[in-house]
Amino acid sequence: MKKHIAALAFALTITAPTWAAVKTVTLSVPSMHCAMCPVTVKNALSKVSGVDKVEVSLEKKEAVVTFDDAKASVDALTKATKDAGYPSSVEQ
Ligand SMILES: [Cu+2]
DSSP states (O other): HHHHHHHHHHHHHHHOOOOOEEEEEEEEEEOSSSSHHHHHHHHHHHHHTEEEEEEEETTTTTTEEEETTTTHHHHHHHHHHHHHTOOOOOOO
């Protein structure tokens, strides 16, 4: 019986490895100026580990990123856009 409980606990551990929250953050990316910029920004953000969804708007000059709090951080996101040539900051 104990073995079964252990197996169940293990199964739960692998199906739900973390209790991390999924967060959504809006980044202001003021240096986007043409239709190609959002593509570059989106690619850069998508490559960050833990990022689930990226929506970039050239019109609003912002990127809305949904990510796993345990794997990615806002710092990692802003660094990714900066490394791609587009410094960003969190919109309040
Ligand atoms: Cu551009």
